[in-house]
Amino acid sequence: MPLYKSQQLKIYNSLSGEKEVFTPIHEGNVGMYVCGPTVYSNVHLGNLRTFMSFDVIFRYFQHLDYKVRYVRNITDVGHIVDDVDEGEDKIAKKARLEQLEPMEVVQRYTVDFHEILGAFNFLPPSIEPTATGHIIEQIEIIKKIIETGIGYEANGSVYFDVVKFNETNHYGRLSGRNIEDMLANTRDLDGQSDKRNPQDFALWKKAEPQHIMRWPSPWSDGFPGWHLECTAMSTKYLGNHFDIHGGGMDLKFPHHECEIAQNEACTGQTPVNYWLHANMLTLNGKKMAKSTGNNILPREILTGENTILSKAFSASVTRFFMLQAHYRSILDFSDDAIVAAEKGYKRLMEAMSSLDSIQKAPQSTLNIAEWKQWCYDAMNDDFNTPILIAQLFEGVRFVNVLKEGKETLTAEGLKTFATAMNGFVFDVLGLEDEKVADGNNDKLEGTVNLLIEMRKQARENKNFALSDQIRDQLLALGIQLKDGKEGTTFSL
Numbered sequence: 001m002p003l004y005k006s007q008q009l010k011i012y013n014s015l016s017g018e019k020e021v022f023t024p025i026h027e028g029n030v031g032m033y034v035c036g037p038t039v040y041s042n043v044h045l046g047n048l049r050t051f052m053s054f055d056v057i058f059r060y061f062q063h064l065d066y067k068v069r070y071v072r073n074i075t076d077v078g079h080i081v082d083d084v085d086e087g088e089d090k091i092a093k094k095a096r097l098e099q100l101e102p103m104e105v106v107q108r109y110t111v112d113f114h115e116i117l118g119a120f121n122f123l124p125p126s127i128e129p130t131a132t133g134h135i136i137e138q139i140e141i142i143k144k145i146i147e148t149g150i151g152y153e154a155n156g157s158v159y160f161d162v163v164k165f166n167e168t169n170h171y172g173r174l175s176g177r178n179i180e181d182m183l184a185n186t187r188d189l190d191g192q193s194d195k196r197n198p199q200d201f202a203l204w205k206k207a208e209p210q211h212i213m214r215w216p217s218p219w220s221d222g223f224p225g226w227h228l229e230c231t232a233m234s235t236k237y238l239g240n241h242f243d244i245h246g247g248g249m250d251l252k253f254p255h256h257e258c259e260i261a262q263n264e265a266c267t268g269q270t271p272v273n274y275w276l277h278a279n280m281l282t283l284n285g286k287k288m289a290k291s292t293g294n295n296i297l298p299r300e301i302l303t304g305e306n307t308i309l310s311k312a313f314s315a316s317v318t319r320f321f322m323l324q325a326h327y328r329s330i331l332d333f334s335d336d337a338i339v340a341a342e343k344g345y346k347r348l349m350e351a352m353s354s355l356d357s358i359q360k361a362p363q364s365t366l367n368i369a370e371w372k373q374w375c376y377d378a379m380n381d382d383f384n385t386p387i388l389i390a391q392l393f394e395g396v397r398f399v400n401v402l403k404e405g406k407e408t409l410t411a412e413g414l415k416t417f418a419t420a421m422n423g424f425v426f427d428v429l430g431l432e433d434e435k436v437a438d439g440n441n442d443k444l445e446g447t448v449n450l451l452i453e454m455r456k457q458a459r460e461n462k463n464f465a466l467s468d469q470i471r472d473q474l475l476a477l478g479i480q481l482k483d484g485k486e487g488t489t490f491s492l
Contacts, residue, residue, distance in 0.1 A: 020274070024243050042116075053246075069126045075229065121430050149161075161196055174260060251277070296308045313338050349433050362408075366401075375392070452490065455481075
């Protein structure tokens with residue numbers, strides 16, 4: 001029997017504002033769409049937390065024996081600066097500043113995105129479509145919306161008439177907004193805009209002569225509106241009506257609100273049963289921002305090359321830290337917090353490595369079945385990873401008392417306990433035991449330090465050719481030497 005039949009999962013639905021029992025549209029199957037990155041810069045830590053939340057949700061559905069189609073897109077066009085309908089495309093702007101082709105920018109940061117998620121042990125989605133790969137589908141959706149009378153063309157651009165849509169639907173239902181209040185709180189159009197109403201959003205934008213990224217359409221050479229791509233890709237791969245749509249809390253309005261409006265205008269039905277939103281990440285109690293210097297990239301956590309943290313931290317320690325907070329809670333990242341998380345992570349891994357050494361006994365004195373269900377109860381309560389981690393540390397206590405001989409388990413009890421611990425720690429939370437890697441790192445550090453000493457001696461002997469050869473060959477292997485007043489250090 002599939003595990004999901006014995007576990008009742010409740011999910012907080014942003015649309016209703018309540019926890020609801022999860023009932024898939026098709027039994028045993030889950031369709032989930034999550035808004036992916038706009039690939040014009042390195043993935044930042046807040047993005048990483050959002051995608052990690054949905055990675056765990058994906059993992060848990062699979063753990064419950066659901067067949068999951070997880071779609072996470074790549075936004076490689078159409079995302080306007082400041083997320084409004086006027087201005088410059090973020091990717092095109094980056095391409096212009098760096099004198100690159102837009103697709104060079106896209107490729108560079110898509111590779112970075114995949115490398116970072118791989119380093120943090122993310123499972124790849126089932127499908128990872130791109131906006132540029134679905135221009136035809138987006139144009140077809142625009143045609144349908146125009147046919148309903150809700151989309152209108154103006155000077156080569158096409159807009160969504162929010163006021164007309166709201167006559168028969170509720171624009172603002174997801175974010176709890178009222179169209180009358182929105183209209184009252186906006187300035188009148190100055191006559192220079194092609195929009196009928198301030199709240200109308202672009203479905204297609206006519207490209208100015210200097211705009212790099214453009215495609216032919218029935219209305220103009222231009223590019224699709226930002227909100228349209230997710231409607232096109234989610235419905236193509238999951239259908240007009242699917243189970244779950246997720247993303248960051250900042251996408252609830254206007255992005256997800258506009259998605260709902262587009263779907264309802266095009267298909268006549270609500271697109272998604274459960275809307276899930278992950279909350280933000282702060283740094284040292286303040287909003288992360290490059291402009292203030294209160295910012296750190298995931299890669300900088302791994303290398304230690306930053307001014308925020310006292311040392312480098314592994315991917316699994318960072319992952320463990322983030323999962324100690326519920327995905328709908330604001331999480332503050334700081335040196336003290338991740339140092340404490342590292343200690344907890346090591347305690348957990350020490351217990352995991354001790355599981356095989358526990359001796360079986362003729363009888364069990366611990367109620368493993370009850371503890372195991374408590375772990376499921378935590379995850380069944382809207383994927384509550386902090387409560388699950390608390391239960392796993394109860395499992396750590398079990399390991400210690402079993403090793404001391406104060407409690408016992410039969411062979412069957414030990415098997416159930418070890419399977420549950422491994423399942424929740426490694427499969428659901430996605431943590432990795434990095435002790436083996438640490439041992440390899442010690443050997444690597446010793447080897448590189450030996451080569452640094454040889455290079456130092458070569459320089460003292462004025463054998464600069466050998467000195468440069470050591471430096472260059474280490475760099476070719478991905479090891480960079482840095483000469484400073486206090487000597488030479490290295491980084492990967």
